[in-house]
Amino acid sequence: MFRKFLNNTAPIILFLTSYVVCSTNTNAQVQAPDQFYTDVERLIWDRQQYVLSVNSIDDRIKEKEYNKHNIPQQIIYYKGVGLCASGHQHKGKRQFEWIQHNFKLSSKVDEFIEKQQTSCVKRSTSADYDPLYGAGSSERRNFSIMNIEISQPRISTSTKGGNIRGLAVSEIEEGDFVSEQAFFHHDVEKWALKDPSTDLIDSMITTRTGFGSRDYNLKCEGQFCLVDFSQSSGRAILNQYNDALDSLAKKYSLEVPEEQIMIYVAKNREFPQLANKLHGISVGDMVWGYSVISDYSIVVPWYSRGTILHELVHQLINHNFAGMTPWLSEGIPAMYEQCKYQKGQFYPEINWRYDYLKNRTKVPALREFLGFTWREFNATSSTGTDKYQLSRNHALARYFCMYLDSKGFLEPIFEEYKNVDPDKLKISVSDNAVQIVEDVTDQEIEALESGFYNWLDKLERFSNFEGGSEQLKMMEPATPIMQQKR
Numbered sequence: 219m220f221r222k223f224l225n226n227t228a229p230i231i232l233f234l235t236s237y238v239v240c241s242t243n244t245n246a247q248v249q250a251p252d253q254f255y256t257d258v259e260r261l262i263w264d265r266q267q268y269v270l271s272v273n274s275i276d277d278r279i280k281e282k283e284y285n286k287h288n289i290p291q292q293i294i295y296y297k298g299v300g301l302c303a304s305g306h307q308h309k310g311k312r313q314f315e316w317i318q319h320n321f322k323l324s325s326k327v328d329e330f331i332e333k334q335q336t337s338c339v340k341r342s343t344s345a346d347y348d349p350l351y352g353a354g355s356s357e358r359r360n361f362s363i364m365n366i367e368i369s370q371p372r373i374s375t376s377t378k379g380g381n382i383r384g385l386a387v388s389e390i391e392e393g394d395f396v397s398e399q400a401f402f403h404h405d406v407e408k409w410a411l412k413d414p415s416t417d418l419i420d421s422m423i424t425t426r427t428g429f430g431s432r433d434y435n436l437k438c439e440g441q442f443c444l445v446d447f448s449q450s451s452g453r454a455i456l457n458q459y460n461d462a463l464d465s466l467a468k469k470y471s472l473e474v475p476e477e478q479i480m481i482y483v484a485k486n487r488e489f490p491q492l493a494n495k496l497h498g499i500s501v502g503d504m505v506w507g508y509s510v511i512s513d514y515s516i517v518v519p520w521y522s523r524g525t526i527l528h529e530l531v532h533q534l535i536n537h538n539f540a541g542m543t544p545w546l547s548e549g550i551p552a553m554y555e556q557c558k559y560q561k562g563q564f565y566p567e568i569n570w571r572y573d574y575l576k577n578r579t580k581v582p583a584l585r586e587f588l589g590f591t592w593r594e595f596n597a598t599s600s601t602g603t604d605k606y607q608l609s610r611n612h613a614l615a616r617y618f619c620m621y622l623d624s625k626g627f628l629e630p631i632f633e634e635y636k637n638v639d640p641d642k643l644k645i646s647v648s649d650n651a652v653q654i655v656e657d658v659t660d661q662e663i664e665a666l667e668s669g670f671y672n673w674l675d676k677l678e679r680f681s682n683f684e685g686g687s688e689q690l691k692m693m694e695p696a697t698p699i700m701q702q703k704r
Contacts, residue, residue: 254278258296268304272297286639287539291321298334305340309641314338316640318591319647320541325600328593406497409513410477419443419480427495443478447485447492448520458523458559459530465564466534470632475537477514481526489519511536527554527564539636543651544595545588546632549615553623566620568677571613574606575674581610584618584667588655589648621670622659631658 254274261271275297279289298313314335318328409422416438420431423445435446440460459479467474484492493501496517497510507518509529514537516529531551535542556569575581582590590611597607622628634654643650652663659666 255292258293262296262299262303266303268300271300272304275300285539285636287320287541287636290540291317295331295334298338302334302338303341307338307340310338311335312640312643312647315647317541318593319543319589319651320592322544322592322596325593325598328591406510406513406515409515411480411514412476412478414443414478419445427492438478441474441479442481444481444483446483446521447488448483449485450521459526462527462530462554462564463534466531469629472534472538475514475533479530479533480513480515482515482517483521484517484519489517493517509533524555524557527557528552530554543588543635544590544592544611545615545618546635548595548612549619550628550632552612552616553620555616566623571609571616572677574610574613575617578671580607581614584655584670585652585663587611587614588651588663589646617674618670621673624673625659627655627659631655634658 258271258274261267261274275293278293294313294317298310298317300310301307301313302310314331317323317331323331409426411418411422414422416436419436419438423434424430429447433447435444435449437444437446437456439456441463442456442459444456459481463474463479466472482492482496489505490501493499493505493508496515501508505519507516507522507525507529509516509532511533514533516526516533518525528551531554535547535550552571553566554564556567558565558567595608595611595615597604597611619628622631631654634657635651638650638654640647645653655666656663661669
C-alpha cells in the first residue's frame with residue numbers, strides 16, 4: 219500500500235535510513251475512489267457536522283479493525299480537524315501530534331501539521347482547516363505517496379580540516395541522490411505478487427525493465443525471489459532471509475506479508491537504470507540500495523547481505539504499520555546492517571555508527587530523544603539538514619535498541635508502543651514515549667541512560683581491513699536478535 223512517502227524525496231557498509239516523498243499538491247498519487255473519504259470531507263467542510271464526522275471515523279476504524287499504528291494519516295488528520303472544530307482541542311491536538319511523531323513527513327507537510335495544532339480551536343466554520351487534498355474529491359489521496367527506504371554508505375568529504383568520515387545524508391536533495399521524478403505518477407503497487415510462477419515473474423520483469431530472462435538469474439525460495447542481473451551473487455542464501463523474516467515476525471508478533479519479496483541485484487554500473495525502470499526514480503552513486511513497500515521490492519547495486527537484511531526489516535515493519543516512532547523504526551532495522559548469522563541465529567555487532575556516540579556532548583539525552591518527531595530525528599529545519607546530528611540520532615537508535623535487546627526489554631517496549639491509543643493519552647506523545655520505557659525497565663530514564671553508556675563503553679572495537687572490509691566485534695556475546703523458527 220501507499221502508506222508513506224520520501225522526505226522531499228522514505229532510504230551497508232552501511233548507512234541506512236528512511237525518507238519519504240510527500241506532496242500536498244494536485245499531482246499526488248491518486249488511489250482508488252473511496253466514498254468514505256468523500257463523506258467525511260463533506261461532513262467537515264460542507265456541513266460543519268464535526269461530531270458526526272468524528273463518529274464516522276471511529277466507526278471506520280472499528281470496521282477496518284485498524285490497530286492504532288495502522289490508521290491512515292488522512293483519517294487521523296480528519297479526526298483531528300473534527301475534534302478541534304467541535305471543541306475537543308486536547309484530543310484534536312493529540313491527533314496532529316501523533317502524525318508528527320509516527321509518520322515521516324516532508325518539511326512542508328510537517329509545518330502544515332504544526333500549524334493545525336496552533337489553530338486548533340472550536341469554530342462554526344472549517345474554513346481555516348485545509349482539507350489537504352480538496353474536499354469532496356471522491357478519491358482517497360494519502361499524505362504518503364510511495365514508501366522508499368534508502369540505504370546510503372558513510373560519505374567521505376574533503377574539507378579544509380581534512381577528511382570527514384561517516385557523513386550521513388538526511389533529506390535527499392533532487393539531483394543529488396534520488397529525485398522525485400515520476401513518484402507521483404509511477405504506479406508500482408500492481409506489481410506486488412502473491413505466490414507467482416516463474417513465467418509470471420519473467421513476464422513482470424520484462425514488462426517493467428525491457429530485459430529478457432537471459433539477462434538475469436532468477437532464484438526463488440520461500441518468501442523471496444532473487445533477480446540477479448549481475449549473475450554473480452552465488453553467495454545469496456535465501457533461506458537466511460526466510461529464517462530472518464519468520465524469526466523477526468515471531469519475535470515482535472508481526473504479520474508476514476503474503477506478497478513475494480523481490481530482491482533485485484543490478485549489473486555493474488546499471489543500478490541507476492534499473493531503479494528508473496522499476497520505480498521511475500533517479501539514483502546517484504551514493505545510494506547503496508533501497509526498498510519499496512508498495513511492490514515489496516529491495517533493489518541493490520551489488521549483493522550485500524547487510525543492506526538486504528536492513529531493508530527486509532523495514533519491509534516487515536512497513537507492512538504491519540502505517541506509522542512508527544523513529545527511534546524504533548530505524549533502530550531495529552539498523553541492528554541487522556552488521557550482524558553475524560550462526561546456526562539460525564543473528565547476532566548484532568558493532569559497526570561504524572559507534573563513532574558517532576563518542577562525543578557524548580552532542581548526543582541528545584534519552585529523555586529528549588525518545589520523544590523526537592520524525593522531523594527532529596532527521597535533524598531537519600527551515601535551513602536544511604544537520605547531517606552529523608542525523609548520524610548521531612541513527613547511531614543512538616541502533617545501539618540503544620541493542621542495549622534494550624540485550625536486557626530483554628526491547629520486545630515488551632515494542633509491544634507496549636503498539637498498544638498506545640492517542641485518544642486516551644492524558645500526557646503528550648513525547649512524554650508517553652519516555653513513560654513506556656521507564657515502566658518496562660522499571661527505571662528512571664536518567665538511570666537507564668547511565669546504564670546504557672556503561673554498557674556501550676564496554677564494547678570493544680577493532681579494525682581488520684582484510685579484503686577491504688572492516689571487522690567488528692563485541693567483548694561479550696550479545697543476546698541473539700532472532701531465533702530460528704524451525
